[in-house]
Amino acid sequence: MNKSVEIKNLDLEFGAVKVLQNLNLDIGKGEFLVLLGSSGCGKSTLLNCIAGLLDVTAGQIHINDKNVTWAEPSERGIGMVFQSYALYPQMNVEGNLSFGLKNAKLPKDEIAKRIKRASEILQIEPLLKRKPAALSGGQRQRVAIGRALVRDVDVFLFDEPLSNLDAKLRADLRVEIKRLHQNLGNTMVYVTHDQIEAMTLADRIAIMRGGQIMQLDSPEEIYGRPVNKYVAGFIGSPSMNFLEGRIEGDVFLVGDLAIPLAGYEFASGNAVSGEASLGIRPEHVVTGELVGNAPFQIDIDVSLIEPTGSDTLVDCEVAGHPFRVRMDGQAKIKVGERLRLGLDLSKASLFDKTSELRL
Amino acid sequence: MADARPSQLFRNKSAKIAAIPMIVTALFVFVGGTAWTIVYSFTKSGLLPRLKWVGLDQYERLWSTKRWIVSIENLMIYGLSMLVLVFVIGFILAALIDQKIRFENTIRTVILYPYALSFVVTGLVWQWILNPEFGIESIVRSWGWESFAFDPLYNADIAIFGVLIAGLWQGSGLVMVLMLAGLRGIDQEVWKAARVDGIPAWKTYIFIVIPMMRPVFITTLVLVVTGIVKIYDLIVAQTGGGPGISTEVPAKYVYDMMFQANNLGQGFAASTMMLLTVALVVIPWAFLEFGGSKKRG
Structure with missing residues (x-):
């Protein structure tokens, strides 16, 4: 893989607080990498380190095979969107796009050419003479992307670019960013706390927690085979159900239930036993006519219903643990009714009780 | 239900009643007092106001008085220097304090402290500091530089700059605090964006940050300018207008004419001229600032 950004043993400390610890990350050329995590996990800090807006405590950052650890942000070949x-x-918009270029003493016709190209790509040509105050949030963010675009750089950094927009605009602009990436083929590093953005945009997602990368993998892999309980609970909405119990032989014991483990692929290849958590995504629970095919079935009482239109979420209890099930939006269901659920452990996850790592 | 729309005059009664004392004060004291002063500036009032018309005589006498001309000149020199320097010093201090330094609160308090003193105290303190007998000059000479001379208050040509030093010492802190508040209001991401664009810090200040601070600058400008126009107590405490008449200012001229020289008419004429000067500056500015607001929405 051709590396675009290489981060080696990066440490960052603010006084006694270690924000990033011995972090290693390689980002390929043309890759769309999303840094995902809850607030305070160090994802924005890492992005600021790549941009050169924060001085690192130890370690190195290479961009396009050049050591830029101590280079100024403007010399790193990056563009950034905030x-x-x-x-x-x-x-005005034109001034915003050209200010950095003029400052870098680029020839006038080159500046005009780049502004023309960027405004065509982002469809902001009619706005060029307007001031930012006269633009909507979505238009402003387009201009901000344009400002990174005219820099003609290989690496784009996005620091939660859509978080200030309303839900509909966010979805629209998300698609545009993805299209932009497909057309330009630049390397993009994108920080967000929104897992939908991460899943839809990323080639690879890096899930961060406490200044470390928990899992770096494709969205499918992170969703389907999370490496630990934190990642499993973080990705997916509504979040994964956990049943605390014990593996004995080929069954998982929780309360008075014995759930057969047939079909589950252990990470080590061999079955293990001992205390464990069983994670099942609400969308992987079967209801209705298909229950008959599931290897394990259970009857529950519906305690709460959350209709969302496309789906209906059903809250209930399984062996004393709160449990959520996603049903079709058309499903006719009432609180207090009995419902038969079917569980298939081939799509489930098992985590060790103490280490919380995937089994 | 009521048949007709209730009269606008009687809505929000309690708010209107509460505003009456201030409306009365504004009308009678400010507007009334101003009009009365202007009217009596055309009379031959001496110790007491008398409606004996003399036309523009008071103004002719005013503009042929050396002391008034010097006062106006001093106000111009002091005002322009003060305006430029207090903004430059205040902004630079604020920019320096904004660099995430240690003991920021202490330093901020120290710099703002002179503003808590009255002009009388400031004037006296700086009169002593600039006194050749026991001020800066005598200290430097006691170190061995025998020919050192620094006595602005005793040189009629530059005495007004001695007052300026005291005014700057007192006023810079306030400007700094206001500017600091303005700087803190600037989104940190704008700074980051400018760094990514490769724009040096001084250019970011001049082309991006200062234009963004326009409202703070206008507030500060109003405070500083009113402080300049009404300057009186600093002069009285520090130089008493001297040496000779070299540090006279218009407000002192007005006071002296009205309460010492028993020449009310002359004092009224001088204060009317002060009003006229302020109005000539404020009215065009107000039109520019607020007249265009309808277009901007």
Whole structure:
């Protein structure tokens, strides 16, 4: 793999607080990498380190095979898009796009050419003479992307670019960013706390927690085979159900239930036994006519219903643990009714009780 | 239900009643007092106001008085220097304090502290500091530089700059605090964006940050300018207008004419001229600032 960004043994400390610890990350050329995590996990800090806006404590950062650990942000060959857009408010759109280029003493016709190209790609040509205050949130973020685009760089950094937009605009602009990546083929590093954005955009997702990368993998792999309980609970909405119990032989014991483990692929290849958590995604529980095919079935009482239109979420209890099931939006179901669920462990996850690692 | 729309005059009664004292004060004291002063500036009032018309005589006398001309010149020199320097010093101090330094609160308090003193105290303190007998000059000479001379308050040509030093010492802190508040209001991501764009810090300040701070600058400008126009107590405490008449200012001229020289008419004429000067500056600015607001929405 051709490396675009290489991060080696990166440490960052603010006084006594270690924000990033011995972090290693390689990002391939043309890859769309998403840094995902809850607030305070160090994802934005890592992005700021790549951009050069924060001085690292130890370690190295290479961009395009050049050691840029101590280079100024403008010399690293990066463009950056911020959550608050960070446009220069008293300059019009054209001024915002050209200010950095003029400062770098680029020839006028080159600047004009780049602005033309960027505004065509982002469809902001009619807005060029307007001030940021006269633009909507979505238009402002487009201009901010344009400002990164005119820099003609290989690596784009996005710091939660869609978090200030309303839900509909966010979905629209998300698609546009993905299209932009397909057309340009640049390397993109994208920080978000929104797992839908991460899943839809990323070639690979890096899930971060406490300044470390928990799992770095494709969205499918992270969703289907999370390496630990934290990742499993973080990815997926509604989140995964966990049943605390014990593996004995080829069954998982929880309360007075014995769930057969047939079909589950152990990470080590061999079956293990002992205390464990069984994780089942609400969408992997079978209801209705298909229950008959499931290897394990159980009857539950419906305690709460959350209809979302496309789906209906059903809350209930399994062996004393709160449990959620996703049903079709058309399903006719009432609180207090009895419902038969079918579980298939081939899509489930098992985690060790103490280490919380995947079994 | 009521048949007709209730009269606008009687809506929000309690708010209107509460505003009456201030409306009365504004009308009678400010507007009324101003009009009265202007009217009596055309009379030959001496110790007491008398409606004996003399036309523009008071103004002719005013503009042929050396002391008034010097006062106006001093106000111009002091005002322009003060305005430029207090903004430059205040902004630079604020920018320096904004660099995530240690003991920021202490330093901020120290720099703002002079503003808590009255002009009388400031004037006296700086009168002593600039006094050649026991101020800066005598200290430097006691170190061995025998020919050192620094006595602005005793040189009629530059005495107003001695006052300026005291004014700057007192006023810079306030400007710094206001500017610091303005700088803190700037989104940190704008700074980051400018760094990614490769724009040096001084350019970011001049082309991006300062234009973003326009509202703070206007507030500060109003405070500083009103402080300049009404300057009186600093002069009285520090130089008493001297040496000679070299540090006279218009407000002192007005006061002296009205309460020492028993020449009310002349004092009224001088204060009317002060009003006229302020109005000439404020009215065009107000039109520019607020007149265009309808277009901007």
